[in-house]
Amino acid sequence: MLLYENLILSAVVLAAGIGVGTLLSKLFGMILVRLLGMGASTSVGLGLSLEAAGNTIAVFALIVLATSLHSYRIIYKFSLIELFRADKQGEPAPRVSVWAALAAALLIAGGYVSALQEIHTTEQFALNMGIALVCILLGTWLLFRAAVPALLAAWRSNKSRYYRGTAMIGVSQLLFRVRSHVRTFSMIALLSGITLGIFSIVYIQYYFAERSTTESRPFSYEHASVDPAFDEAVRHVIDADKGHPVVSHLSIPVVELDASLTNLRDIPIHYYSFAEPGKTVSILSASAYNEASKALGRRETVRLAAGEAAAIRPMLDDQTYAEYAGQSLELRMEDENRALPFVALLEGRVLSWRFPDLFAVVDDVTWSELAKTAAPTVFEVYRVEGQEKAGVTADRLNALAADREDVRLSTFYAEYKRTQEESGLFLFIVGFLGLVFLAATGSMIYFKQMTEAQADIGRYAVLRKLGVSRRELRRTIAWQTLFVFVMPLAVGTAHGYVIMKVFTAGLVGMNFTIPILLSMGAYIAVYSVYYAVCVYSNDRMLNPA
Template sequence: MTLFSIARKNIRKNLTNYFLYIGSMIFSIVIYFTFVSLKYDQTIQQTTDSSTKISSAFNGASVVLMIFVAVFIWYSNSFFTRRRKKEVGLYSLLGVRKKQIGRMLFYENFIIGIIALLIGIILGSILSKVFETILMKVMGYDVIGNFVISPQAIVNTVIVFTVITVITSIHGYRLIYRFKLIELFKAEQEGEIEPKTSVIIAILSVLLVGVGYWLALQNILESEVWRKMGMVTPLVIIFTVILGTYLLFSTLTVYLLKLLRKNKHHFWNGINIVSTSQLLYRIKGNARTLTIIAVLSATTLTAVGTAYSIYYNNRMNAEISNPNSMMFMAKEKNASVQIKERISKDKDHEIVYHETVPALLVNVDITSLQSKISADEVEYTIIDNKTYNQLAKWQKRDESLSLIGNEAVALDASYFEGLSPTYVGSTISLNVNDRSKDITFKEMKKFNVLNLGTAGITVVVSDEVFSNLASETNLVNMEVYELTNEDDAKTLSKEIQSMLPEEARLSSFYSDYAQGLESSGLLIFMGGFLGLVFLAATGSIIYFKQLTEATVDRERYEILHKIGVNKKEVKKSIAKQIFFIFAMPLLAGIAHSIVALIALSKLLQTNLVIPVFICIAVYACIYIAYYFLTVRNYYKIVMK
């Protein structure tokens, strides 16, 4: 019998143990193949307005995915090789040379890799059309392309995963030479020493995480610490949180488990003595793995939460920038008449309101406003109090104004706390030809009644001041339209854009909404699928480690069963033990991601609560599914 045939037989007999490993590999290949297929997809390139950007995004995501999958497969392969120490020891005892054992394991891993590659490409080819439909949908396109298998994607995937499989197989081959015969037969006794604890290090772990959180939640614009440390601060945050998390798992949890052991009522209740002792003896050895999982969970949740938040808030952001469905400067009267006729004839869109807004475009010196992001001189759009009240009424805003004298109100929809101009109480001069008028800002509103793309920052002045300034120059008439079904106005928007010169500064709700939907849809698609791969990998790592420990624990549970412990109590003990291992990195990852997203929401000045909690809920549900799968298979192993 050849080594290759032995390897094939081993895979067949151990298919149950390899199932999740092969499944995770197949899942990773399907996602990678999908990414590469979408990169070469002709339907996407012909339909979208930014195919080059999409191709670049998928290139970057594919590289990240490739690196992560390579690390995951490497880790999993090492795990399975170590798990089979006793089997390898038996081969060695029977006189099989390490070179032959290594070759056999090489063949095993290579066969598994080829099987996963073939299945992954077949499934990826079938599912790529589904993924393409999902991508087009989240990007706002209703297009269904033909079923086409990309040869470039197949070649790319085969090359990448063949290289990964060969490298991990060689790694497994080399790992055999690091084992001594005594190690192979006494593998089950490894790591069974009670870990020591240090109250000082336990307190330090909490302090390190606390310092990282405190730095992350500082106001970047006002914090003295951020100002002194500069761009080193994010690195300090990452270092303190990761180190603190590791010490938290390796020291603080050991300290807490020892305290729990001293609680006689809990420790001697049922078979808590078994689950508590096993956690205590193994938690320190699992600390590195749990830290990696917590950090990956935090990274995944932060990335996916941010992407989904952008997607979730896309419509709101488009409405803030475009309170009117369409707006442009009426440079030519004929063009305005033609546009009105075109909109009136459109059966899909009715005019809710149409206003011609008289306005002044004035270059203003805003040095006195102490802006940190604006130039010293900017162009403001000036409208009168009456026009503002009319538009506010149409837009159903309970925000009417009554300005007198030189009072003014700034309408800045893109206002950024700490960086934008300090309006309230400040005075600026409006210079129109030979006339100059000082105005004082009475109030600032974080919205506009005119579209940002056409009018920019708008200043509302009293009717008297506007009349005086208007008498010195020609007014600019701005056409404002509010339409029904404004988020489905692609054809109308393009036609009107072709009818106007660039100087008209056409802005529309649909253009910003569609553009935002395309970019944020691409982000959420990539973030979601990369997040699923990370989640599958982290869940699989815990699964592998727990099943390895289950094999070691089998004899202990057999003894418990023989002395009268029933199956229900055994399963309850297993569930408690595994819950602790699953819950710790998940809770730490959620805590880290919440802090990161709070800091991000402060920086972006937007509310991320709803989308973030949706992402956390979905992530937790999938993680819980992994937990129940692990409990079930752990129980099957120990009670076999």
């Protein structure tokens, strides 16, 4: 009987799911096209993929087989009379332990502290994340196992609130059923936290796609000058684009030194550990930096006395000037070693990102002396209007430099398009999977509440006969259901926020308020819909008119 029931229900649900999925395929395709920034000209058709349908049927068959075997194991474990009387058996009162509740709070707090610590090495990252994972897993399980019963027991000990209205009914039901919710709540909180954290990370990357591109590609076009003919060809292509006129054009000379000619590896700033021999350190003059900063519309400038230096903060780092105070940049020149103390940390980069991201600014006199010992590389940079839409010109420049590795051409549009497409694709995948996870976890709570409501029909009928009004019963149902939904929602939100903070630590200087509120708002909105439907269904079942 159970096998036939599973097969019939599964066939109906599977057919309905494939049908609804086919109808929604165009909608999701349009969302994907929108996220990738392909524009309204890209058409999306409606169709059924036989391969996708076959994979869905295969996965669904495995799920049905697993659930059937699990049901068989439960059924054969008990006798028939025990199964008929299962809903008559109450649950034992949970043991309330203040120490266990305190241990849960300490474990979760310790996991958060370990995860949010400043990390400098891969080994430290692996160790901290391992400790955080173990602490959060155990803390979450112990939270619902001990802390929630302790909270309900404390509520019950407050006699004035416990005996007010129908509070006694809701608190007693939650307290005696909390043991059956431990695994469900723990799993929902952990899955929701992971889903929310990953979705927030991807959405933040998509939300700040243009800003991150602006940091890695400050100018619209940039290339190393190799010969006058190529420079002129590039200028001709850019000037020919009348739809994106040139705002500024500069020539920025840069002295590129081998890392072995500096002491950067000896400076106790973790990013400079990448300054290995064979890697280059780019040094700009103060006047060139200020001119480029002005061309970019920035207010940041630098003033250096003779023998002083300023560092440009690496893009993927959160360094502060406090790490540079008292440190010096040593230049190992042919006839002498010159130490230039760091007097400032500049936030805005003026040349495109490359690895290792080692840029420094020195005073003009020192730079002129360096230029005599090492021939500078001149970078031609252009800033144009509407650079995020200058795809045609960017393609023409890339074709022009296709066989020239020495020109080191970079364009804002190519990087912006790549970042938007990658983050948009990840956002679509993570958002879709996140929606599935949220729907699954919300359904778990909903059907568990419906099952418990079915067993409570007789008890609520007695309460109505004793004179409890429908309004009081509806209020009890509402806040009791709210407690069940809010607990895993709150814990999952906290876990997700910590995950987001860990993996966005390198995105310095960005305000995450809007993307976080949007992602968490979508998360809460899904659960709010489930909550409203659950309250409505329980009220109709337990509190009929």
